[in-house]
Amino acid sequence: MSLSATDFDYIRTLVMKRSAIVLEAGKEYLVESRLIPLAKREGFSGLEEMCAGMRAKPSPALVEKVVEAMTTNETSFFRDLMPFEAMKKQIVPELIAARGGSKCLSIWSAASSSGQEIYSLAMLLRENFPALRDWRISLLATDLSQEMVARTKQGLFSQLEVNRGLPAPLLIKYFTKEGTHWQIKQELRDLVEVRQMNLAESWKLMPQLDVVFLRNVLIYFSVETKREILGRVREILRPDGTLFLGAAETTLNIDENWTRVQIDKTSCYRPGAAELRKAA
């Protein structure tokens, strides 16, 4: 049975209140695909019965599961590849040159889902920059979902997940096989701090950052929330720091206080007045 307009409105309002994520008209299919399996797991006959049950007697645990199911995004190791190539060829070498005095480097993977992005960055640094061995490296991963935070801390991935985007030599080097799953080695898990965080609420204890990966998450927010988030990123990003957005995302017409920088086939953003600047 398809989702009724009343139930869609109920879910849309719930998700908006809890995460500031906007589910526009036309996203009914997304609600169905994410929540019908949850409804079955929770013992309801379907989505309609689950919505009716929640309206009659809202359970905080179930509300959290609904919000998590609606906000968990697809991810893969080295997703879209080009931002990681830009990190390897330009961003990290520039930061090593600029931070030689403090020997500190901090990178944030925001809306980090199950952790593929932050562990891809950890592997990239380990593989390509031996000079960073005696640096203080801060790799922070945050996600709205407690389940995703727990998964990232555990660093355990299915065979299908490690198949996706992860070069085989890195799988051999940085993972151990645990039954049918693969676990990222402790030495890399030790590099990563994982926290639960709602991007739409106040940000607590955020460090100054050199690089922010905020990819494929702004698309879910209203323009006002996007503007607030980009403004807060500017506050914690160092003046020569770098922001990566998703391939289909931009700061244009949202927050004009960014400079877009083209690096090969990808682009990133630096704090400053908006203008197109091509990297040398």
Add this chain to the structure above:
Amino acid sequence: MRALVVDDSRAMRNIIAGILRDIGFEADTACDGQEALNRLAAGPLPEVVLLDWNMPVMDGFTFLVEARKKPEYADVRIVMVTTEGEIAHMVKALEAGANEYIMKPFTKDVIAEKLMILGVMPE
């Protein structure tokens, strides 16, 4: 760009070749390692070979070793696509000259992302 799919299962050959054609490759198929060696010898060379491990006549690993003996095939990328999911198998294949390794089951995205890593992707 050309790709050669080597698998003794007709269904698997069709699935992988179909994915490659969707991505934009010209995809040819062979049923075992010996037939694949014959295809390489006859030319034109593919940019990439997607290779099953366990096959009758000549298995994928033997094909890999034989192909890597020939300098004229050095630019051909070889991707193992196999149910063999142990680290020891991966190490053995990569040391013998495989460029990538995909464990079955897989999805279209898996193949596309691995080929992107190898830099073999039609424009």
